[in-house]
Amino acid sequence: MIKQYAIIFMVTYLGEMISKSINFPFPGPVIGMLILFILLERKLIDVDFVEKGANNILLNLAIFFIPPGVGLISALDLLNGNVLKIVVTMILTTIITMVTTGLTVQYLINRRKK
């Protein structure tokens, strides 16, 4: 299991270093994700080599967001009077995004069938 985490942390670190050395705002962890994806897809590493460690982390993924979420304490004044606006915007944009995405996929599939 320690080897699994070694790979995961090394790829994360590599992503971080690449992110800092390029002149475009790509987040390090996402670069790391792309690196790991390419390594798996090109069969440079076997999925068994990281899967257990990955699943362990993903199983309780949500807990990692709690501390940054608690930071809301320092942004409470910004929420003041904006809660309704935020909720309305989130609901509307979610509906709009779901509809345009769904209809686009459906259109592209149907067009292909013809």
Place this chain on the structure above:
Amino acid sequence: MIELLNSPLFGICLTIAAYIIGLEIYKKFKLPILNPILIALIIIIPILLYFKIPLETYKKGGDLISFFLGPATVVLAVPLYKKIDLLKQHFIPILGGVVVGVLTSILSCTLIGKVLGMDLSLIKSSLSKSLTTPIAIELSKQVEGIIPITIVMVMITGITGAVLAPFICKIFKIENKIAKGIAIGTASHAVGTSRAIEMGETEGAMSGLAIGVAGVLTVFILPLLYIVLF
């Protein structure tokens, strides 16, 4: 009193305890609105405020937990890799749909936010709200969003997607299972996907795939669009 709390273990214990309570409540009622993160925040924030515990004291432990966000984002490659066959089978419809979805999400957040007179920092925080939380946090940093606000927005988005998905698909005649899954995953990430899984196997798999594809594509699209919009 504060000295007793001045150990990373305080933040760690509080976070884990609140998370377990959140998880148990969610498991018991299975309602999307009882999101475990939301419950944990509702437990922790009042405790810190009531006992006047500084955020910095909590963060000593909290930062150790959130450190794992980086590796947690990296390992999202594994579920994405496992669905690569699905992606290859329906490459054009999936990619086309997700690109349209990502653009729609960013543009509609900007537009509706501006129409409602939302603060610019709030609009910036909302740009990545359709994505899975670890990627949304990273991208929110890049566009100068306020990360805790982004997290709350991601949660509201997920809950909305999970609650409304079946009705939205029905009203707008999205009948194809692939289209349903991609739409749900693109618009409302993992929380929406939990509902897509209930709707069917294809819907669930497609929704799970869309989370990863939307995350990766937004990393390329958002910075470019951001320059144009702001």
